[in-house]
Structures are given as C-alpha cells and as structure tokens.
Amino acid sequence: MAIDLDWLPIAFPHRIWFVLKTLVPRFKGQKLTQLRLLTVHAHPDDEASKGAATVAKYVAEGVEVMIATCTGGERGDVLNPKLKNPENEKQLAEIRKKEMAESIKVLRAKHTWLGFEDSGWPDGEPKPPLPKGCFADISIEEAAKPLIKLIREFKPQVLITYDENGGYPHPDHIRCHEITMFAYENAGRVNKYSDLGFAWQPFKLYYQMSFNSNQMKAIDNAFKELGKTNPYAEWMDESNDDSHRITTQINCAEYFDKRDKALLAHATQVDPDGDWFALPTDVAKRIWPTEDYELAITRVATKTPETDLFAGLR
Template sequence: MTQQLRLLAVHAHPDDESSKGSATMAKYVAEGHPVMVATCTGGERGDILNPRLQNDPEIKRDLSEVRRREMAAAQEVLGIEHTWLGFVDSGLPEGDPLPPLPAGCFALEPLDVTTEALVRVIREFRPHVMTTYDENGGYPHPDHIMCHDVSLAAFRAAGDPDAFPHAGAPWQPLKLYYDRGFSREKLAAMHEGLMERGKESPFAEWLSRWDERGPVRVTTRIECSDYFGHRERALLAHATQIDPDGSFFALSAQEQAQLWPTEEFELALSYVTAPEGEDDLFAGLGSVAEADNLAINPPSLAIDELRERTVA
C-alpha cells in the first residue's frame, strides 16, 4: 500500500460520493493519498431524477445494474478506490403518515450487522481519517441516518480487539469528519453570484427554508477548486440521478471556484489535537509512521473525551 495517509468516505448511495466532498477526494488522490469510498447500499430504490432518462426501458428494467455502472464511471473520474457494503436501499418514504420501510432494507438492519461490515472495510483499508454524515444524515433520508449510525459505531469499534474479533486486526481511524457541503453562507454566495450574472437562481427557495435547519458547524475548509471539474464530471457520471440542467450546474466549475473555492467539513471526533482553522483533513497526524503507530496502539480514551480533543 502506498506510504501515504489514507482517507475513507462512507456514503449511503451511489452518487452521494460525487455530490459531497468529491473535489476534496480528487485533490488527495492527485497528491498520492489512497482514498476509498464505501457505499452502504446499491441505490436500488432511487428515483430516476434526470427527466431525459425517465422513460428509458433499459434503466427501468435493471436500475441496480445501471447504478453500478454509473458508480464505476464516477470512481474512474475521481481516481478513488471503491467498495460496496452490500445492503439494500431503503427508499425515501413519502406521505402522511409515512409508510413503513420495506423489510430487509439497510435502515432496518441490526446495527451490529451493518457495523461489522464497515469494520471489515476499515481494518482492511486502514484509513487514518473517515468522513460521513451528521446525526441528521445531511438530510433525513433513513439510509443517510443509518449511514451516520454505522460510521460512528464502526469508528468506535474498529480499534477495539474485543469488538468483531473475526473482522480483521484492530485499526483505529484517528479522525472522523461530517461532510458540510451545503451551508447557508455557501448557498447565499452562489445565489448572489447568479444574480450578479443576470441568471435565474435555484437557491432562493433553499435559503428561505434554511432557518428550519439551524446553523452548520464548520471546522475545516479544503481549498480544492482545481478539482471542481472532477466533481462536475463525477456528478454527470450518475446520469439517472443528476439532471444536467439542475441546480448543481447553475454555475460552471470556474464560476464556483471564483465564488466558493473550498469544501467544508466538521471535525466530530479525533485522537489527535487539531489545529484551529484546519485546511487539511490530515492535519495533526504527523508522518505516516506516527499515524500508523497511533492507529495500531490508540490511547485509552472514552468517546466523550475524544470530542474534547476536537476543535472547539
């Protein structure tokens, strides 16, 4: 394995990796860091969101296989490694009252089953840093919320030799981040940029509803504008899920780079002291040898003590 610090991003469905933190991943790949995405489900129950493809008979016949091909194409664009955890998409329940989730779906799997699957990936890939979603899932899709729960549980368990002893040798990731790709400040900057260019903005309605979500905590900003083109191409690779005329492309990659050249994250848990105003997910880890040693021999800290070691 390349002697560089390693990053694992855990996502709920194929396409989530391209809309959340993909330019950051492409940047680290270009710098020689091994980066892997673990996708929890196959996206089998996703809607076809690209109006140009909604009546395509091949897609309707086997959406699962189409989404696998799309993921492979996005993987190639970003230069990442990829693995499927193998669980079944829960779908997004709609209605009042909400219907029950389908039997056997990811969100209804026992947490120890889903956690062990991710622990196996962690112990094999041996990431120093993980990214995932916050406790609200980024948005309240049951698979996104389960993705958070699984990621947090696996982060806690992977370095414990008594946890899932048949899932590989213990390995403790040293930092866990929540993706903060959408903040009010970013949406406002993009909205104002479109208005200044005389273009219609799709973000006005988002901004009008933002107060319902509350503030977003950001500890870490990654300057990755050179890789916004990778992000755009990775998104377009997910042709069934991404409308090429939709809000992701209201501004070109070049215009986005001028308006908002970073991707944002929140450091949630850390075994190392993180510098204030981080601009690197690997900040505070030292050399690969130092980080490897800490991952193999982590200090005995309760999880609430870990939180105290993150950026305030």
C-alpha cells in the same frame, strides 16, 4: 470537536497502551508512511455530489482514498428527464452500478459496496414502514459490521461521513451516519468483533458539510450578480444556520471539473441542463473554492480552523 485518548486501554493490551498514549499527540509534524482516507456514502452519486473534489485532490497528492457505498440505490428514480423511460427504470439497479464505476474512474479512488439494499424515500403521513431487510431496517450493529471489517482492512487514519441529520433526512443517510459512528468507536477494540479482522483505530472523523448556510448565501449572491433565478432559494429558506459548525475547509477548486465529470457519470440521476449546473463552474471556483467539513472527533492534537483533513497527522 473532541480529543479522546481514553480508547487506548481498550484497543491495546495494557503493556503497550501507555506508550501509544504518549506517542499519539506527537504525530503532529511527523509524516506517516501512507495516508489513507475513507469516505462513507449512502447511495451511488453521493460520492460525486458530496466531497468529490476533496477526494480528487487527495488522490492527486498520493493519499489512498477508499469510497464505501452502503446501498445500490435500487429504490431510487430516474431523475434525468432525458433518460426517463420504462426500460431504464426497470434496469436502474444495474445502470447505477455502471454509473458508479464511471464516477470512480474519474476520481481515481478505490471503491467498495457495503452490500445493503436501498431503503427508499418513505412518502406520506404518517410515514409507511420501511421495506423489510433494507439498510435502515437492519440494526445499527449489524449494518456496521461490514464497515468495521473495511476499516480494519484498509486502515484509514481519517473517516468522512454525514452529520446526525444525514445531510438531509433520508433514512439511508441517517443510517450511514449511525453505522460510521458505531464503526469508528468499535473498529479499534481488540475485544470486539474479532472475526472482522485485527483492530484498527482511525484518528479523525469528519462530517461532510456541503451546501452549508454560508456557501448557500455566496451562491445566492452569485445568481443575483448573473441576473439568474436561484434554484436553491426555497431550500435556503428552509435551512438552519450551520456556519458555526465548519472547522475545516479544503481548497480544491482546481478539482471542481473532476467533480463535475463524476456527477455527469451518474447520467440517470443528474441532468446536465438541470439545477446542479445552473451556476457555472468558473463562478463556483471564484465564490467558494473549498469543500467544507466539521471535525466531529479527533484522537490526535490539532487546531481549528484546519485546511487539511490530515492536520495533526503530518
């Protein structure tokens, strides 16, 4: 976590930046007129599997929440065996747009597509070249421009994205991290990208930390108590301990049902009888009632651990 106010002389004319530098640390305890949260994801369904209950909670509290999806998931597969057939595979791009719309209805957030083409999962060793013109093939700067424009239009105080590993090393997840970092650092600069709107600087940036090591241990213990096989055991064995990275835990168990409905909206991607729902929701609420984050950058004073993404801003 870093507190950085050095952006102010760049983002604002020299006659007013010193005033803002004085005021920014004083936001703590003061209510902003409207809180806004922007969460950036790689594919449709990521918004449901990574932080959906957090989104539902903040929407219910009156926060304006925007979900940005970088790609259409065109190069994905039909993962639900009940729906796997040639017709669905042929129309997958259109189906996933409809599934995304249903998920957004459940979460009651705003949504936008950033308009990039899914890079697909490169299979084989060595990895084959990425498809030309796909999301991960475009330069970080070019790919970040639609996000800079969105930040300047939506004006979020808080951003959420994946960590430097993308949550898992899919090229689109890693590029999603990269463009969000680039956009965060450049959206507030008045001397950059003037064609993308007036400068706006978010105050905080978080990494989404779903399925962190402590959470996975709790899930493993729950499966043992139930006398069931843990479908995530192999994943756990291959994962590193990242528990030290968690700075912020949002108690949102009462919105897990909405999370589940958002997941089920992505019918081609989520089997209702599959691993996603192997652990009953009532058990999940009891053993791990939070969704977890790492505060990567803050430009407002706050103390960790946090229980609110807007800590220091209200």
